[in-house]
Amino acid sequence: MVERTDAWDAAALRRLKNEVIGSRVSKVKLANGGKLAGIAALLVAPHATREERILAANILGSIAQNATPTTLLAVLQCDAPCLLLICLGSCATEARHIQDPVQAAVLGRYLEAIVRALRAIMCSVADQIGYSPRWGLGNEWGYVSMMGSKSEGLPDAIHLPEKLDEQSMEQDVPRNVAGSSAVKIRQAIAAAWMPSVPESAWIHRHEDASRGERVTKAAKTRKDEDHAPSMAAPPPDAPYTEYEAMCASLDEAEALAxxxxxxxxxxxCRSTISTLFDQKSLFLLLGALMVASDTLGDQSKCKSYSSSELPTLADSKIVLGRAQAFSIVGAVCEILGACFTINGIENYTSSPMGTRLRFSHSRTHQPASKTSRADDIARRYHSFLRFAPWDNPFRADESSLSPTLEAPGYTAIVTLLGAAESSSPRVQEAALWLLHGLLTSCSDIGIATLLELYSTHGTKFVPAIKNLATQSRSASVRLVAYSCFVELVGSPHAPVSGSWLMQGIIALLETPGDIQVQACFILARLVRCQPELQLLAAEKYSVCERLSRILDRTRSLLKFSSTSTDQRPLTQVDESVVRLHESCLTALGILATQSDIMRRRILACSPTFLQSVVIPSLSSRAVGIQIAACRLVRALSRTISILRTTFMDADMAEHIFALLESNPPGFLQAEALAAICNMLVKYSPMKNIALQQDRIEILTRHAHCLYGPVRFNALWAIKNAVWDCESATKRRVIDTFGWRYLAAITSSSDSCIQEEALGIVRNLTASHTEETVCEDIEMVLSGIGEDHLLGVIEGVVWSLHNDAATEQAAFILSNIAAGSDRHRALITDRPNLVDAMCSFLQHRRETVREAGVQCGFNLGYCKAKKTRDGHDTVQHRAVTRLCAFGFDDRLKALEKDPDPNVRNRVRDVLTRI
Structure with a gap:
């Protein structure tokens, strides 16, 4: 039963607010009682007073703070973020016309309440489906979990990079915690929001004949309601009317029913992210940022402009106190910083029809286009860059802006830099993390643009950040300033050296508490793909030994034991200790990626490093620790001598395979499979141990998984398993795997899956010995089907879509060409395949050219008896076919190929053909 909005008055709302603040039990009870819809409806109900709206926003924000998944579901079923954004739009409309100073001050309180509620909801949303680069995973996700630095005890089934935490919905509280269905909840909100619109209008809202009339009526009703100034009609450039927004909300609820x-x-969660970064919503938030920043300082000193007497850039009539302004600036930065790099519904694979996104597209008669995640993030970045004072929805009127402001240069990022230079460390930190997100998401051209901007105080980008890194009294601010520069290392616009950054980060690495956690993660990002910095960290700063000492301390606090699985419940463990252990493992994993010397140095930090640190971490109940341990094992396993000795002694394969059966398939299992891939390489002494029949069955089961990263890594493991091994082993593995399934995925529409499937076929057709060449090829052709396999190869080559898959297909042809006369004839009798081999010689990828040369070498060689004229029949026919397609001419052109492997093979093939 949904609570009516008229059941709440200001006094009742105050009592409820005091009840839920700090009480998780009260929050869950309120969400489960079906009362949230009535509270959310107060945000837009015409009869609600300003004070009631403020209290409703405060309650929703309190409930969303550190929300469990099911409590968050209750908030989102009410469409609370969208309602708050609509309130924000109404606030902007009022700000342009308000005259009464008292009302202007109340409007300031209202603005603060809206933004703070949005911050609580959006940070919880980001925690549910996103990943925090500053906090890692721990027992849960990063941002919200670390706000209190204590575990809330949620289950640890986690998937990356998109969280799919189904178990938490089952184990936290009953699934019906959110009360009524989203459709009923949103219908109740619609009735409270637009009482003049009959219920039948919502039911028949898709009938276009009466739609315009209903929209007009709804707008007229809002205009006549003088007692609800906050519900003023939206400006003409609004993406859709309030009535249409409600229609979209109901469409979404029905699609998810x-x-x-x-x-x-x-x-x-994803729908909310998309709504937040719709340009109208984003500009409302950036406008609020500008209004609040305007209160904190004179923005007319920006060096992007020639005049020194410009009017206030926000020019809003809202009255804010300094504390309110700091609160709003910090909240907006936290909202956008937490959500900026998280995917919305634009690229979500399971997009039901009738969603808010599709509804908005249908209004403009544009199809819902498929864009990549990178494109979507780039769009958000450019929206930041293009926002300027004249785009501010809170400004009073057009004439208030000086013509000087028409000059390019003043963007939201300028205001953001000004916030980073404010006097509040918390605001500085929030602004810098948002800048960090922008830096990670833009191209080299975008970075160059950023570095040329000035703050509102007249400081250029790099000096502003560098001053904070070296002079701020707050260790948190210094750390995030260093982190901003870390994202520029390796780019042509890097303003500081890696060694300078290393010195500053190492100094903070010894700072106890949450700073140490973030410093480890930032250090890991600094040295990734930077061998010289990895060496500097190890040699000059003894980072491996430092991290090992920290792990010894956290291990004792976490009560890890190599023999006992008795660990304290997660709720009794300080979350920051969990994160610190994870961050140290992560940093060591990065340091171990590229150097045998570094891997041995890590293991030398402690005589029992694997037994006392790594293996217990693999069995931890904190998924972040498990994933970091898997990544460290994967990096260490790149050294064959470590596989042959240390890993064998520790029985590492058993511990990694145990992870594959401990939880439903997720990102943890994907990381475990990635480590197993290295144990199955050609020279690994652990290969036979990993290929026991029960373990082959485990790999096979995960290769059939619907979760992409698990399936991909399991296929990679199967590919390594059948590389350069005996025919009997190949048959045993693939019989368990399934020939029919292998044939199916060679035609997969997923290019990555198809590439791995063809890689398996390539390794199956590559014979372990010369005596088994024909046997292995025949096994594959009979198992998959000759016509199917060769047809797939033709399709891959001539689709010209995937170079990696083309490479696998080229080597499969080369392997088949090394078989019997019948196998060679299968190739030469198909003109498309002969033409394909000629195309390989001109391919942009050197490995494909090498495979093409190898095809010619194998086709030109035969052991069969020669005919009376001295020519082998199959060899002669193959060479003739190749030359007819111009293979020999293209081959000669490769005598000066830049790749030595190609050049060396060309001479041998020319001799043969």
Missing amino acids: GCDAYATLTWL
Whole structure:
């Protein structure tokens, strides 16, 4: 039963606010009682007073703070973020016309309440489906979990990079915690929001004949309601009217009606992210940022402009106190910083029809285009860059802006830099993390643009950040300033050296508490793909030994034991200790990626490093620690001598395979499979141990998984398993794997899966010995089907879509060409394949050219008896076919190929053909 909005008055709302603040039990009870819809409806109900709206926003924000998944679901089913954004739009409309100073001050309180509530909701949304680069994973996700630095005890089934935490929805509280269905909840909100619109209008809202009339009526009703100034009609450039916004909300609820709670929550989180970064919503938030920043300092001193007497850039009539301004600036930065790099519904694979996104597209008669995640993030970045004072929805009127402001240069990022230079460390930190997100998301051209901007105080980008890194009294501010520069290392615009950054980060690495956690993660990002910095960290700063000492301390606090699985419940463990252990393992894993010397140095930090640190971490109940340990094992396993000695002694394969059966398939299992891939390489002494029949069955089961990263890594492991091994082993593995399934995925529409499937076929057709060449090829052709396999190869080569798959297909042809006369004839009798081999010689990828040369070498060689004229029949026919397609001419052109492997093979093939 949904609570009516008229059941709440200001006094009742105050009592409820005091009840829920700090009480998780009260929050869950309120969400489960079906009362959230009535509270959310107060945000837009015409009869609600300003004070009631402020209290409703405060309550929703309190409930969303550190929300469990099911409590968050209750908030999102009410469409609370969208309602708050609509309130923000109404606030901007009022700000342009308000005259009464008292009302202007109340409007300031209202603005603060809206933004703070949005911050709590959006940070919880980001925590549910995103990943924090500053906090890692721990027991849960990063941002919200670390706000209190204590575990909330949520289950640890986690998937990356998109969280799919179905178990948490099952184990936290009952699935019906959110009360009524989203459709009923949103219908109740619609009735409270637009009482003049009959219920039948919502039911028949898709009938275009009456739609315009209903929209007009709804707008007229809002205009006549003088007692609700906050519900003023939206400006003409609004993406859609309030009535249409409600229609979109109901469409979304109906589309999700058949989904379970976990799928619904995941969808609603992504939908909310998309709504937030719709340009209208984003500009409202950036406008609020500018209004609040304007209160904190004179913005007319920006060096991007020639005049020194410009009017206030925000020019809003809202009255804010200094504390309110700091609160709003910090909240907006935290909202956008937490969500900026998280994917919305634009690229979500399970997009049901009738969603808010599709609704908005249908209004403009544009199809819902498929864009990549990178494109989507780039769009958000450019929206930041293009926002200027004249785009501010809170400004009073057009004439208030000086013509000087028409000059390019003043963007939201300028205001953001000004916030980073404010006097509040918390605001500085929030602004810098948002800048960090922008830096990680833009191209080299975008970085160059950023570095040329000035702050509102007249400081250029690099000096502003460098001053904070070296002079701030707050260790948190210094750390995030260093982190901003870390994202520029390796780019042509890097303003500081890696060694300078290393010195500053190492100094903070010894700072106890949450700073140490972030410093480890930032250090890991600094040295990734930077061998010289990895060596500097190890040699000059003894980072391996430092991290090992920290791990010894955290291990004792976490009560890890190599023999006992008795660990304290997660709720009794300080979350920051969990994160610190994870961050140290992560940094060591990065340091171990490229150097045998570094891997041995890590293991030399302690005589029992694997037994006392790594293996217990693999069995931890904190998924972040498990994943970091898997990544460290994967890096260490790149050294064959470590596989042959240390890993064998520790029985590492058993511990890694145990992870594959401990939880439903997720990102943890994907990381475990990545480590197993290295144990199955050609020279690994652990290969036979990993290829026991029960373990082959485990790999096979995960290769059939629907979760992409798990399936991909399992296929990679199967590919390594059948490389350069005996025919009997190949048959045993693939018989378990399934020939029919292998044939199916060679035609997969997923290019990555198809590439791995062809890689398996390539290794199956590559014979372990010369005596088994024909046997292995025949096994594959009979198992998959000759026509199917050769048809797939033709399709891959001539689709010209995937160079990696083309490379696998080229080597499969080369392997088949090394078989019997019948196998060679299968190739030469198909003109498309002969033409394909000629195309290989001109391919942009050197490995494909090498495979093409190898094809010619194998086709030109034969052991069969020669005919009376002295020519081998198959060899002669193959060479003739190749030359007819111009293979020999293209081959001669490769005598000066830049790749030595190609050049060396060309001479041998020319001799043969």
